[in-house]
Amino acid sequence: MAPGPAVAAGFYLLPNNHVLHSLLVWPLLHWSPVGTPDLLARLPVFGLGLVGLVGGVVALAHLTTWRVAALATLLFQFSPMSLEYAVTARGYGPQVLCVQAAWLAALVLLRGPAGHRLAWAVWMGASVAGFYLIPTFLYPFAGSMVPLVVLGRGRAGARLRCQALVAGAGVAALVALLYLPVGWLTGWPLLLNNPFVARMPPAFFWQRLLPYYVPITVTLLYGRAVLVWPLLGLLAMGPAAVARWAPPAWRPAAWLAWAGTVAPVPLLLAQGVMPPGRTLYHTVWPALVLAGLALEAVTRRWQGPGRTAWALAGALGLGHAGFRVAQQVRTQAAARRDDQSYQQASEWLIARRPRRVLIDVPGYALYLAHQAWLQHRPPPAMQGPETRPSVRTGSYDYLVLSRGEAPPAWLTPNHYRAELCTGPLCVYQRLDAMPRP
Structure with a gap:
């Protein structure tokens, strides 16, 4: 960051230069009269986090219900990695804002013909920014791209598929253009074949795959390894519950959330890599959105017990938040x-x-x-x-x-x-x- 934008935009000897984040921090370090670089480097993450918090709640509540938005946001904002990256000068926090923006834009595109121009602009802009923050935005990009190509029906679906392919090609071209300084100054191999995404020997990969993700990565993302079982149940039955008991307008949201959660799996298997768990941090939010949609669908089927279920979910969310805050205070101390x-x-x-x-x-x-x-x-x-x-x-x-x-x-x-x-x-x-x- 300190040497300036020319170095930040082209230096990639290690895959820890989140380029866009470095470019956002540099003006603060260069022109601010306050001599506290540690604080200044965290301001973009903090500011963009507030934008994502408010904008995500409002948009998700408008497209689903306020209860789904409140529950998903509460549980996500107090998840282990959200608390960590809220105070860490890294690109993973801003990348979640890009993930949410691209996901919400894709939902607008799947729900009907209204607002498509703005939605495409948001989807493309968020995708380009996400890739320029961290190249592993490939995983959430696939999670929003595939539903746009697959879920459409009839002429409108065919038109949406063509638009998605053209928009995806445009994103790829813009991202390649932005990373040209890295290719020229540092070399493409260090960007595309760094140790975190280098293909592993097949025997080693398949032997270590399950122990690496369960319990290590699940604990990192959700706080407890045992939560893998509710997560698998949610992925298996959540979309079906929404399709059966919720209004038809909610089905795109359920499948989009499902795709956003599972999209990294086939890509990781095809690549033969086990990247750090933080690269899958973005999957927590769509998983919680799917949980909220499934709970809302069930409560619409059984209204009496449903109110009790929402009350318990709210109490669970608040208890979870209090526990995480106390834990974070001890960690910071x-x-x-x-x-x-x-x-x-x-x-x-x-x-x-x-x-x-x-x-x-x-x-x-x-x-x-x-x-x-x-x-x-x-x-x-x-x-x-x-x-x-x-x-x-x-x-x-x-x-x-x-x-x-x-x-x-x-x-x-x-x-x-x-x-x-x-x-x-x-x-x-x-x-x-x-x-x-």
């Missing part, structure tokens, strides 16, 4: 304590001006480099742990290890003693190392 420990160890090392430091704590070398950048000074000569015997040479003034971890045997541990232990870190000093003047 622990993170602040760890950050204070990281800062204390960083200041302790800076005061001694070490020549060489061995960092064996995941992410701490990046933390020290970030602190050095904020303070406009060169970082210490850091090196990560090396396991090859042929390069286990030299000595280090200081070792930064996880608390409870002993210095590696190849460094002659009795030549080091623990000088500072704070939080999850422990800093060891070589016995003959003295602070530099």
